[in-house]
Amino acid sequence: MGKVNAMDYNRIIIIDNIEESTPFYKQGLEDEGYMVDIADSFGKLTTLFDENKYDLAILDINFIPLKEYYSLQNFNNDIEKVPLIINSDTSNLETRVSWLSQADACIPKQSPLPVLKESVKIVLNEFTTEFNKSNV
Numbered sequence: 001m002g003k004v005n006a007m008d009y010n011r012i013i014i015i016d017n018i019e020e021s022t023p024f025y026k027q028g029l030e031d032e033g034y035m036v037d038i039a040d041s042f043g044k045l046t047t048l049f050d051e052n053k054y055d056l057a058i059l060d061i062n063f064i065p066l067k068e069y070y071s072l073q074n075f076n077n078d079i080e081k082v083p084l085i086i087n088s089d090t091s092n093l094e095t096r097v098s099w100l101s102q103a104d105a106c107i108p109k110q111s112p113l114p115v116l117k118e119s120v121k122i123v124l125n126e127f128t129t130e131f132n133k134s135n136v
Contacts, residue, residue, distance in 0.1 A: 011035045011052055012120065015045055016060040016087070021109070025058070025087075028113045029120065056124055058116070060088045060109065083127040085119055087111075 012029055016022050017040040026036045037052065039045035086106040104123045107115055 011037065011054050012056045012058065013037050013039055013045075013048060013052075013054045013082075014058045015039045016058070017041065018060065024113065025116060028117060032117055032120075034120070054082050055127075056085065056120060057082045058085045058087050058120075059103075061086060062088055083123045085116075085123055087116060 012034050014022055014025055014036060016025075016038070019040075022038050022040070026038055029036045037048050037054075039048050083104045084102060086103040087109055088106075089109040104126070105119045107119050
């Protein structure tokens, strides 16, 4: 698959606070033609969602401090409207089950960048196809 037309898939949000990986993911996805924002805190996440419309969210559920986990669940109504890829390693089964049930795709954190890029293309393609069918 070639580069994605940024007009078709305008904006992705990466919800993660791992400084070593997020700039790498951001650059790799921008190289594919996506516009990418990073939310490295719950406050920034809510601000970015207030200011922008996202076509896809990539979430590392380990970034969520326990005290903010319940706020994020309440905020989930906004996130539910956006296709979701879980990109995480977690041993907290309760958190995993809660979010995995809502994810459109799940990939391990240690997956190479091409795996993330391909998952993004697949999820956005599926979402666009479903959206187009429902608007016919």
